[in-house]
Amino acid sequence: MGITARTFLLFCLLFSLQAVARVDLKPLERNLINEHEKLVKINAQLRALSKKERPKQSEMDQIFREKKSVRESFWLQLKKLEKISGAKVLVRNGRVNYLTKAKYQEAVQSKIEGIKKSLNDRRKEEESQVQKMKFNGQNSSQTVGQ
Incomplete structure (x- = not known):
């Protein structure tokens, strides 16, 4: 009976610590979102001025x-916020997302793979364009020779 009561108390302590941590993060998240929105507005102003x-x-x-x-x-x-939460923090569309190191590395790796794929596709497209140009060049020289 003593073990379950001790376990219950530890569970309550852990739960209350998590609740305190969440409460502390909300103002920081709000401030971070506000700063992000300011940056978005400033970038929009710069785009408008550059036009x-x-x-x-x-x-x-x-x-x-x-x-x-x-x-x-x-x-x-x-x-x-990253130091307090112990996770990588991303701000997108007015929301704060937390990624563990593994999730962050996975996201970065998928981004790298996507970039590699698009570069490879672009290279293949350029090679096919070169081949078409070579083929068209050979055809035009043959018709001129005839």
Whole structure:
């Protein structure tokens, strides 16, 4: 009976620690999402300015300074959240996702494989274009010779 009570108390302690950890992460997540949204808005401003014919250099400089400060704040908060949670943190579409090291390595590996595949496909496409050009060149020289 004593073993089950001790196990129950350990379970309660573990559960309460997890709840405390979750509560502590929510404000950090909110701040991180806000910083990410600021970065998205700044990037949109930069794109809009770059489409103008002659953007003012002072405007561009001010936006770049703002972007630098927001980016530094974002990365500091991201690293803080990663340190507390012990997982890799990704921010996408206004959500914070946590990846364990294994999941993160798996995601990176799949991204690398996708890039390799697209490069390989592009290389094959270029080779087929070269072959078509060579074939067309041979045909045109044969018709000229006849």
